[in-house]
Amino acid sequence: MADDNLPQTAEYDGPVGGWGSAKGMAAVGRVAKAGPGALETLAHQNKAGGTMCSSCAWGKPAHPHSAEFCENGAKATLWDLTSARCGPDFFATHQVKDLVTWSEYDLERAGRLTHPMRYDAGQDRYVETTWDEAFQTIGAELRQLDPKKTTFYASGKAGLEASYLYALFARSWGHTNLPDSSNMCHETTSVGLTQMIGSPVGTCVLEDFEHCDMILHVGQNPGTNSPRMLHPLQEAAKRGCHIVAMNPLREKGLLEFANPQSPLQMTVAAPTEIADSYLQVRTGGDIAALTGIAKHVLKLEDEQGGVLDHDFLNEHCHGLQEWMDWVSDTPWDRLEQVSGLTRQQMQRTAVCYAQAKAVIGVYGMGLTQHVHGSDAIGALVNLLLLRGNIGRKGAGCSPVRGHSNVQGQRTVGISEKPKLVPNDKLRELFDIEPPMEEGWNTTAFVQALLDGEAQGFVGLGGNLARAVPDQDRVVQAWGRMPLTVHVATRLNRTHLMPGKSSWILPCLVRAEEDIQNGTNQQITIEDSFSHIHASIGKRAPASSHLKSEVAIVAGLAAATVDANPKLAWDDWTADYARIRALIEATYPDQFHDFENRMTQSGGFYRGNAARERNWQTDSGRANFTFPRDLDATGLGDDDGVFRLMTLRSNDQFNTTIYGMSDRLRGIEGDRMLVMMSPEDMHDMGLQAEQRITLGESGGGARQVAGLRVVPYDLPRGCLAGYFPELNPLAPLDRHDMLSDTPASKGIPVRITAT
Numbered sequence: 125m126a127d128d129n130l131p132q133t134a135e136y137d138g139p140v141g142g143w144g145s146a147k148g149m150a151a152v153g154r155v156a157k158a159g160p161g162a163l164e165t166l167a168h169q170n171k172a173g174g175t176m177c178s179s180c181a182w183g184k185p186a187h188p189h190s191a192e193f194c195e196n197g198a199k200a201t202l203w204d205l206t207s208a209r210c211g212p213d214f215f216a217t218h219q220v221k222d223l224v225t226w227s228e229y230d231l232e233r234a235g236r237l238t239h240p241m242r243y244d245a246g247q248d249r250y251v252e253t254t255w256d257e258a259f260q261t262i263g264a265e266l267r268q269l270d271p272k273k274t275t276f277y278a279s280g281k282a283g284l285e286a287s288y289l290y291a292l293f294a295r296s297w298g299h300t301n302l303p304d305s306s307n308m309c310h311e312t313t314s315v316g317l318t319q320m321i322g323s324p325v326g327t328c329v330l331e332d333f334e335h336c337d338m339i340l341h342v343g344q345n346p347g348t349n350s351p352r353m354l355h356p357l358q359e360a361a362k363r364g365c366h367i368v369a370m371n372p373l374r375e376k377g378l379l380e381f382a383n384p385q386s387p388l389q390m391t392v393a394a395p396t397e398i399a400d401s402y403l404q405v406r407t408g409g410d411i412a413a414l415t416g417i418a419k420h421v422l423k424l425e426d427e428q429g430g431v432l433d434h435d436f437l438n439e440h441c442h443g444l445q446e447w448m449d450w451v452s453d454t455p456w457d458r459l460e461q462v463s464g465l466t467r468q469q470m471q472r473t474a475v476c477y478a479q480a481k482a483v484i485g486v487y488g489m490g491l492t493q494h495v496h497g498s499d500a501i502g503a504l505v506n507l508l509l510l511r512g513n514i515g516r517k518g519a520g521c522s523p524v525r526g527h528s529n530v531q532g533q534r535t536v537g538i539s540e541k542p543k544l545v546p547n548d549k550l551r552e553l554f555d556i557e558p559p560m561e562e563g564w565n566t567t568a569f570v571q572a573l574l575d576g577e578a579q580g581f582v583g584l585g586g587n588l589a590r591a592v593p594d595q596d597r598v599v600q601a602w603g604r605m606p607l608t609v610h611v612a613t614r615l616n617r618t619h620l621m622p623g624k625s626s627w628i629l630p631c632l633v634r635a636e637e638d639i640q641n642g643t644n645q646q647i648t649i650e651d652s653f654s655h656i657h658a659s660i661g662k663r664a665p666a667s668s669h670l671k672s673e674v675a676i677v678a679g680l681a682a683a684t685v686d687a688n689p690k691l692a693w694d695d696w697t698a699d700y701a702r703i704r705a706l707i708e709a710t711y712p713d714q715f716h717d718f719e720n721r722m723t724q725s726g727g728f729y730r731g732n733a734a735r736e737r738n739w740q741t742d743s744g745r746a747n748f749t750f751p752r753d754l755d756a757t758g759l760g761d762d763d764g765v766f767r768l769m770t771l772r773s774n775d776q777f778n779t780t781i782y783g784m785s786d787r788l789r790g791i792e793g794d795r796m797l798v799m800m801s802p803e804d805m806h807d808m809g810l811q812a813e814q815r816i817t818l819g820e821s822g823g824g825a826r827q828v829a830g831l832r833v834v835p836y837d838l839p840r841g842c843l844a845g846y847f848p849e850l851n852p853l854a855p856l857d858r859h860d861m862l863s864d865t866p867a868s869k870g871i872p873v874r875i876t877a878t
């Protein structure tokens with residue numbers, strides 16, 4: 125880009141990790157006002173006998189580093205262990221109508237919630253209540269509602285024990301409206317991969333990263349969202365493993381990394397280069413790009429033979445011939461146009477792929493959050509299948525999961541789909557009649573909310589009104605629900621949209637002691653690699669009024685569900701091993717010997733049939749799939765319409781904002797911005813830092829004003845900005861066709877200069 129007339133793009137010139145990450149942590153430490161015990165918690169983080177990080181779901185190695193935590197995991201822990209408190213005094217001085225104007229950043233900085241609070245409409249304030257009053261009143265009010273119009277949302281953090289009870293609470297009371305943050309995230313994986321290979325989760329384990337010789341890394345940002353992944357990536361790069369990144373944005377974490385735990389790299393040595401090839405695909409261009417790579421792999425097979433794994437394809441796959449016919453009918457110029465890559469780039473990647481012995485396909489929200497997200501996953505799976513890269517050492521597909529226990533919550537029954545739950549077992553164990561019709565996922569719940577159907581909401585964590593599409597309409601509708609209950613650690617905007625009866629129930633964080641019946645209880649979580657780990661908290665709770673998530677769920681359930689001797693909510697709370705025994709009884713194949721295995725270093729593997737090449741699909745084989753559209757956004761090329769991707773900065777965990785620095789992208793200051801290519805800015809006559817409005821492409825009401833333009837190295841026609849600020853622009857009806865996952869990437873927008 126030599127044109128002097130073009131604005132300079134934002135850029136961070138240090139590597140990921142390195143001193144920058146130490147400074148980033150220290151800055152958040154100051155804002156969080158964490159107590160000294162936080163450092164001790166970090167020293168034991170992600171190790172057997174310690175606390176499992178509450179940030180992302182990346183695997184925890186059996187042989188951990190001396191400090192097995194990352195910059196952003198440390199921020200999450202410091203945030204949880206803040207010394208700031210948001211108690212009755214705070215609420216006495218602030219009415220809800222004022223608080224609702226505060227930013228997420230300011231609300232969460234008020235500190236940890238300390239007391240159960242009830243909304244008093246007369247004063248427009250939350251006022252202190254007792255646990256007993258809260259449970260009894262909420263139970264009585266829930267019982268007035270139709271269970272089928274009530275929603276129990278889970279945000280992905282609560283451990284397996286609380287999650288199992290939460291799902292049992294819903295089913296024993298009479299509904300399966302159990303949306304999970306997963307519905308906005310990797311539901312595309314759960315539904316898509318199941319159709320393709322019969323597995324709702326990835327097929328890799330952490331050790332596979334030691335044995336692969338190519339990693340195709342698509343639409344995921346490890347430097348910010350799973351920084352501990354940078355260690356295996358760095359080791360792989362050093363070993364000579366080819367790392368090919370496919371991403372519209374040149375993410376620093378995929379370019380180079382200085383290991384903060386290596387004194388040599390922090391001082392004199394050069395950082396490790398990570399990706400040896402960076403394919404700057406157009407937003408939504410992955411189906412075309414991956415198909416282009418596959419097309420050339422097929423050509424190499426035609427020309428020289430020995431490229432495809434014929435034994436695997438014959439024995440294990442379905443639909444190869446039809447798919448090959450479709451690929452050969454799909455012309456290169458179309459693949460180039462939609463992907464934004466050149467034919468040569470796709471061909472070079474194909475040559476690398478054809479030579480690699482073991483390939484891992486890694487992916488994140490850049491694939492899943494599209495209208496044709498499941499087709500994009502299909503395109504990656506098709507490519508992997510060609511050379512038998514699923515179900516053997518060093519190979520497989522590896523979705524990088526979000527919240528630290530989001531995968532586990534699904535495993536133990538938080539699902540709106542009865543077919544995914546062993547209902548016979550539940551009948552047998554608890555004498556209940558679980559509802560057999562499908563409940564609401566997140567998209568269906570939001571639709572029900574907008575339609576005035578949704579009556580009661582319980583949130584086990586999360587900030588749902590801010591995380592979903594069509595934020596402005598959702599905010600209008602939220603308070604119309606007669607009952608809202610939030611189990612939370614910090615105050616957020618969703619709590620400030622009270623209905624007639626609204627409650628905030630404050631809970632312990634994972635790093636805090638959870639004493640029941642005189643014993644500090646362990647909880648368990650599942651990581652991205654289907655490994656289950658015990659976790660124990662050792663810090664004194666932020667307030668003596670807090671309860672654990674298990675105790676809160678059990679308390680609500682006992683006050684709501686008809687008495688039944690087999691539903692021993694209080695006994696279960698007294699000893700979480702009893703809940704684990706129920707999980708083991710419900711899922712014996714995966715959780716046998718749960719209590720003994722959960723404490724082993726590296727966790728225990730609950731197994732995955734697809735990894736054993738046992739395909740639990742309709743065809744009994746791994747399926748090649750066709751996309752509905754080559755463009756994952758489903759958008760054409762409409763003049764003046766840009767594709768907006770909404771992402772995370774380096775200083776946030778979803779709607780929790782730690783600070784205003786997106787260090788790795790070289791962006792500082794505020795979050796109301798839009799990244800744009802200098803060429804597009806030039807064409808539209810826009811200057812750097814100029815304020816613009818983004819609006820709905822069809823001229824409708826959705827818009828966000830006051831965004832500053834940041835020149836950024838992005839493909840033409842593609843914009844990027846931050847979630848959740850840009851959520852008013854996402855239409856609810858734009859979601860993945862198979863799984864309903866909102867299309868948070870590839871939102872069609874127009875720009876107006878202001």
Ligand SMILES: Nc1nc2c(c(=O)[nH]1)N[C@H]1C(S)=C(S)[C@@H](COP(=O)(O)OP(=O)(O)OC[C@H]3O[C@@H](n4cnc5c(=O)[nH]c(N)nc54)[C@H](O)[C@@H]3O)O[C@H]1N2
Binds near residue numbers: 375409
């Ligand atoms: N520190 C921190 N860690 C987190 C989180 C957090 O907010 N902060 N959130 C957690 C959660 S819940 C989740 S789900 C994960 C999310 O982790 P990611 O999956 O990394 O999610 P995003 O930040 O949305 O970034 C998506 C990436 O995809 C790229 N991308 C966007 N559109 C496309 C496309 O069309 N094609 C391709 N190839 N790439 C594209 C973007 O440039 C970006 O690099 O992280 C988890 N970990």
Ligand SMILES: Nc1nc2c(c(=O)[nH]1)N[C@H]1C(S)=C(S)[C@@H](COP(=O)(O)OP(=O)(O)OC[C@H]3O[C@@H](n4cnc5c(=O)[nH]c(N)nc54)[C@H](O)[C@@H]3O)O[C@H]1N2
Binds near residue numbers: 310584586634
């Ligand atoms: N535009 C756009 N929208 C998106 C996305 C995107 O990329 N773009 N990503 C989507 C994705 S992947 C996800 S996962 C969702 C996230 O959506 P959510 O899971 O609903 O949101 P979070 O921001 O993770 O929730 C933060 C709140 O959880 C509470 N909390 C924190 N820790 C705990 C705990 O230990 N226990 C309990 N009970 N509560 C706790 C705190 O009160 C905090 O304010 O957003 C989705 N929305």
Ligand SMILES: [Mo]
Binds near residue numbers: 305306525526
């Ligand atoms: Mo997520």
